[in-house]
Amino acid sequence: MRVFKFGGASVKDAAGIKNVYDVLQKVGYEDVLLVVSAMGKTTNALELVIKNYFDKSAELNSSVQEVKKYHNQILMDLFEDEKNEVFTAVNAQFSDLEYFLAHNKSPNYNFVYDQIVSYGELISTTILSHFMSFMGIKTQWLDVRNFIKTDANYRDAEVDWELTQKNIAKNVKRKILNITQGFLGSDENNFTTTLGREGSDYTAAIFAYCLNAESVTIWKDVPGVMNADPRYFENASLLNQISYREAIELAFYGATVIHPKTLQPLQKKEIPLFVKSFINPLLPGTRVAKGADLEPYLPCFIVKRNQLLISLSSIDFSFIMEENISEIFALFHQFKIKVNLIQNSAISFSVCVEDKFENFKALNAILSKKFKVEFDENVTLYTIRHFNDKAAQTVEENKVVLLKQVSRETMQVITKES
Numbered sequence: 542m543r544v545f546k547f548g549g550a551s552v553k554d555a556a557g558i559k560n561v562y563d564v565l566q567k568v569g570y571e572d573v574l575l576v577v578s579a580m581g582k583t584t585n586a587l588e589l590v591i592k593n594y595f596d597k598s599a600e601l602n603s604s605v606q607e608v609k610k611y612h613n614q615i616l617m618d619l620f621e622d623e624k625n626e627v628f629t630a631v632n633a634q635f636s637d638l639e640y641f642l643a644h645n646k647s648p649n650y651n652f653v654y655d656q657i658v659s660y661g662e663l664i665s666t667t668i669l670s671h672f673m674s675f676m677g678i679k680t681q682w683l684d685v686r687n688f689i690k691t692d693a694n695y696r697d698a699e700v701d702w703e704l705t706q707k708n709i710a711k712n713v714k715r716k717i718l719n720i721t722q723g724f725l726g727s728d729e730n731n732f733t734t735t736l737g738r739e740g741s742d743y744t745a746a747i748f749a750y751c752l753n754a755e756s757v758t759i760w761k762d763v764p765g766v767m768n769a770d771p772r773y774f775e776n777a778s779l780l781n782q783i784s785y786r787e788a789i790e791l792a793f794y795g796a797t798v799i800h801p802k803t804l805q806p807l808q809k810k811e812i813p814l815f816v817k818s819f820i821n822p823l824l825p826g827t828r829v830a831k832g833a834d835l836e837p838y839l840p841c842f843i844v845k846r847n848q849l850l851i852s853l854s855s856i857d858f859s860f861i862m863e864e865n866i867s868e869i870f871a872l873f874h875q876f877k878i879k880v881n882l883i884q885n886s887a888i889s890f891s892v893c894v895e896d897k898f899e900n901f902k903a904l905n906a907i908l909s910k911k912f913k914v915e916f917d918e919n920v921t922l923y924t925i926r927h928f929n930d931k932a933a934q935t936v937e938e939n940k941v942v943l944l945k946q947v948s949r950e951t952m953q954v955i956t957k958e959s
Contacts, residue, residue, distance in 0.1 A: 553581030555618030579661025627671035651695035662722035698734035739800035765827030
């Protein structure tokens with residue numbers, strides 16, 4: 542079997558749904574399992590519903606209606622007849638959502654989040670499945686919660702691989718187009734769980750592993766994986782092949798290639814992963830598999846903006862030793878500040894961090910009691926895998942270099958605009 546994953550951008554409207562049909566006509570749909578995300582920005586819209594629910598806001602009902610209106614417009618654009626059973630099926634999903642909002646007793650935010658946000662995927666796959674049937678493709682709609690079983694760690698659930706393997710092996714029919722939801726699972730009490738960051742890609746990998754699939758394809762609006770973000774670099778090039786190891790390295794440094802947890806099950810069974818364009822589906826795209834690290838062999842650039850460079854030095858010129866460093870890292874963890882680069886000398890310690898939750902001010906008050914603290918805000922961290930002199934020059938040109946770190950294959954440079 543082949544496993545295809547279509548993200549929210551590929552099914553954001555009626556034209557997107559029709560395009561999925563066209564892609565399947567071109568690349569085939571027998572022995573295919575589709576993993577599909579929520580449509581467009583539906584997850585964000587449902588997060589607003591959750592916020593209004595916990596705030597006991599008068600806007601709760603109107604935020605639900607906005608989600609309904611968005612999906613209803615897509616239905617009207619896809620189906621000529623409002624008597625089509627898809628309208629009843631989607632209304633039933635919204636009725637279930639409204640019932641949950643009216644009757645839920647749990648104050649647990651993460652639990653409530655998973656129950657509500659899941660309707661995005663359930664509704665998108667219901668619409669897609671009915672449209673495929675309408676166009677003459679026989680489909681099997683699968684509720685992924687009956688297949689992927691997890692623990693009860695809501696919003697970042699761990700997969701029970703043994704149970705999941707049994708469910709998938711027993712209940713997925715071949716020789717038919719299977720359609721299921723990304724990102725979701727369920728716990729032992731059958732409450733919905735979600736799989737955390739990049740959950741839909743991970744879902745595709747779970748099914749591929751359990752089905753011993755031939756391949757996984759992630760369909761995007763780009764021709765494949767590039768060696769640099771075209772927004773920041775001219776002449777970005779398509780990478781034809783990346784090894785599993787290299788993809789994990791790139792993801793570690795912040796490239797939005799493929800999340801490592803998606804690659805791990807695929808690597809175990811050496812199932813290749815393709816990143817292809819849903820605009821030009823017959824182009825080869827990028828293959829992530831065992832073999833050469835990169836083809837073509839080019840420097841790969843990763844850019845992280847809005848970083849914070851913090852330098853700590855001991856007030857009394859004593860060494861900064863392991864115990865100091867472990868204490869500093871415990872504080873970073875406590876304040877949810879992500880560390881992207883470390884450099885230390887005898888009496889100073891520099892880190893490049895991401896202060897996503899804007900907690901640095903509070904952390905600085907604590908650090909300043911023990912250390913001399915200097916910091917630069919809004920710096921940019923460039924990481925170059927397989928760097929050469931020309932690549933280094935590209936990121937350093939017309940910029941002030943605050944810190945540079947070089948290892949065998951990777952160069953990291955922190956800069957400020959000059």
